[in-house]
Amino acid sequence: MFSIPTFLDSFGPLFWAARYTLLISVLGIGLGLVIGALVCAAALSSVVWLRRIAGLWVSFLRGVPLLVQLLLFYYLLPVIGIDVPAIFAAVVTVGICASAYISEIWRGAINALPKGQTEAATAIGMAPPDIWTRIVLPQAITLSLPALINELILLVKASSLVSVVGILELTRASQAQAATTFRPLEVYLAAACIYLIINLCLAAFGRYLEHRMAV
């Protein structure tokens, strides 16, 4: 029989574990946005070897499962003599992986702008830095918002993978609790609800941003 009290009692400890899920997702996407911007700039640059590096970066990180990347990075660090907490390794790996997708999202948005947008600015004598900050980026960021929110939601769900390096995030915590209470159905349903709440909030935030930036 499904026990409603057990289901409700599961929320407390799971919410506590969800802080790792949130921390890893938010820091991961933050890092991903910064590195993604740099990779995107490299991919669009006129310097050939920068474009090559960006291409390799994106191919590797999109081509290797995040789970494998996490394990690789986690076991690589001690080998090269770096001792960091698991949570740090997890955030960095998630951020680096996200950067590959984010750089492609931005590259797509920038390339989607009609050529006339920059031509009009060039024709009145605007300098390239002004063209980027005033004409290209404001439009590209607006265009890329739906895809970025999508990426953030995927990341929240992918954060369950960091349990392989020993972090007790939401999914790992629910497994543990299911094992001790012998009530897997109640516990996993509670976990599902928490993921859903987080992602519905993110989607609503995304819609709010889109609405505010719409022209």
Place this chain on the structure above:
Amino acid sequence: MLAASSVEIRKVNKYYAKFQALKDVDLSIPPGKVTCLIGPSGSGKSTLLRCINFLEEYDSGEVLIDGSLIGYDTPGGRRMSGRKLRDMRRSIGMVFQQFNLWPHMTALQNVAEGLIRVRGMKKAEAEARAAEALKKVGLADKMANHPSRLSGGQQQRVAIARAIAMEPRLMLFDEPTSALDPELVGEVLNVMKALASEGITMVVVTHEMGFAAHVADQVAFMEKGELVGVDAPSGILHHPEDPRIQAFLKTYHERNSF
């Protein structure tokens, strides 16, 4: 009266890979006059126009604005620096077929942006100047609208205001009415006529033969990358000698009569 530039085009060639888009084009554009470029699609009119502000890089020959070469340091020499090129472009306004307004800015911001970024004006001063330019094209009541809230004709008039606010000495129009619904063409042509009467140099790529006949001081006909003839409008449009011009006008009249 605004100060007006002259343009001298000498033996200009332009290639896209193997395809030659401009073939030894020579054209003199006198200051303060309206020059219309006409001809079939793909004849190189727009390419030639875009060479004048170096949006299109010509491969050989010279384009001189008030006697100074644009795009290269010396004829056939190195590309000129970005800064020098920008300085030259400041006095050349351009209006595009697709308007190319910036959709994330209001009409007023579209016009003020160049004044702030290129002319270094304070925001308040730039917006006052932009408002004046918009009033001139009859859009005083649309300044707060984004482009998506304007008709095609209104968008093109904002684009003209954006160009004239910079006080150019030369205005380039690249098929400014080709993307417009027929009933909106007149309002844009009227603004252009008013501008022409102020004595600014204008180069207009157009399919509007009426505009060419009534407003132009000279009409240049192009075909297959060549400049076939330049003359007063009556010469080209009413008494053309070259059979290529005759053929073009015949098709034009057939299409536009019913």
